[in-house]
Amino acid sequence: MKIIMLGAPGAGKGTQAKMIADKYGVPHISTGDIFRANIKNGTELGTEAKKYMDQGLLVPDELTVKILLDRVADQDCKDGYVLDGFPRTIPQAQVLDKALAQLNETIDYAIDVDVPDENIVKRMSGRRACLACGATYHMEHVPPKMEGTCDRCGKELVLRDDDKPETVLNRLKVYHDQTQPLIDFYSEKGVLRTVDGTQPMEDVFRSIVKILGA
Ligand code: ADP
Ligand code: AMP
Numbered sequence: 001m002k003i004i005m006l007g008a009p010g011a012g013k014g015t016q017a018k019m020i021a022d023k024y025g026v027p028h029i030s031t032g033d034i035f036r037a038n039i040k041n042g043t044e045l046g047t048e049a050k051k052y053m054d055q056g057l058l059v060p061d062e063l064t065v066k067i068l069l070d071r072v073a074d075q076d077c078k079d080g081y082v083l084d085g086f087p088r089t090i091p092q093a094q095v096l097d098k099a100l101a102q103l104n105e106t107i108d109y110a111i112d113v114d115v116p117d118e119n120i121v122k123r124m125s126g127r128r129a130c131l132a133c134g135a136t137y138h139m140e141h142v143p144p145k146m147e148g149t150c151d152r153c154g155k156e157l158v159l160r161d162d163d164k165p166e167t168v169l170n171r172l173k174v175y176h177d178q179t180q181p182l183i184d185f186y187s188e189k190g191v192l193r194t195v196d197g198t199q200p201m202e203d204v205f206r207s208i209v210k211i212l213g214a
Contacts, residue, residue: 008117
């Protein structure tokens, strides 16, 4: 089962992707997490990606596509995966399509987690992330058991630099200009499914399970 999560930054793609990965036993692949891990480890890719991420811009396709194609070629992806934050541009989607076509494969579902812009800034300013294990929380909606500490690995939770309100507005603009056209792209392929992302996260997940099958 190959699934793509679509939606604005902060719509809940990562939250739902992790739940899908747990239930269906496929890897959750987040290009944002891969970049953040590279930044943390001080790699060349991380240094380059950070320049764009800090401004709320997309990392260039040349850098992004390669890391994604390498990742989906790993053995644990042979029965499928859930992509979170990739593709974010039409050229990225075309490269993925081409790579899959060579293997006689296609994307099964592109799930658009639909949340209006008004809700997004609030979601992002309340998000707290664990840069060690990738877990995310929300101060109001999904609080950790102990403030400032990750339930899963005990490391410190932070407000991501790119979740500050001024950067979030840039990211929303970039989303509308460059990523939203993917909704038509996957709709034309007949694989687009839309869920109401303003519902509580368990209800969003129930809607997704209805689409994917139990
Ligand atoms: P994305 O991966 O799309 O950027 P996240 O999954 O990280 O978004 O979610 C953004 C923030 O909103 C996080 O703080 C998360 O805990 C919170 N969140 C996710 N889904 C919901 C929901 N259905 N209702 C309220 N808050 C949510
Ligand atoms: P995310 O964790 O998905 O919110 O991504 C955080 C940031 O990483 C984005 O704002 C981009 O700067 C960068 N990024 C993640 N995925 C991609 C992608 N597919 N294409 C370009 N940039 C990306």
